[in-house]
Amino acid sequence: MSDTLDLDALAREYIALWQEHLQSVANDPETLHMLTQSLDLMNSSAQAFAHMAAQGSAFAAKDAAQKQGSDHAPTPSPAHPTSPGTAASPPTPRPSDVDCAQFASRIAALEERVHRLESEARNTNAKPRTKASRRRP
Incomplete structure (x- = not known):
């Protein structure tokens, strides 16, 4: 078979x-x-x-x-040249370096705040350690 x-x-x-x-x-x-x-x-x-x-x-x-x-601005793409009489559309607004620097400083401030809050939470939750007694059944 x-x-x-x-x-x-x-x-x-x-x-x-x-x-x-x-x-x-x-x-x-x-x-x-x-x-x-x-x-x-x-x-x-x-x-x-x-x-x-x-x-x-x-x-x-x-x-x-x-x-x-x-x-010097780049020349228009040959695939889509601007014809005379039609205005080129304005470029899409892009964030400036100032905006990026401001954003970075705000992130740093948030990181500092989170660190501070986590430290405070650890300090308030910490209990003094005592000798644990073991209960035997």
Whole structure:
């Protein structure tokens, strides 16, 4: 009695079933329409992501130029140039170094307060240790 699997036969059966399924999907107009819409949605999402990434790299280049003391702003991305007559949208506001420093000092003050409260809680909960007597049943 042979219980071994014939992997080649199993692979051929899998491929045949897969091809049969694809053929039935290809013949169904509703499924094709749904797949087309899905692919269009994925493509538009990828284009939007690429556009945002290009804008992000332009902001990063501008920030780097400002940190080096240069007033040279990066040129618009060739994929999305600004046409004459349309104003470029203003950049998204970014926190300044002053805001970050203020935020860091507030975090430090909170850490100090938590440390102080934890120390006070330890001191009030601490009871003097006495020799424990053991009760025997």
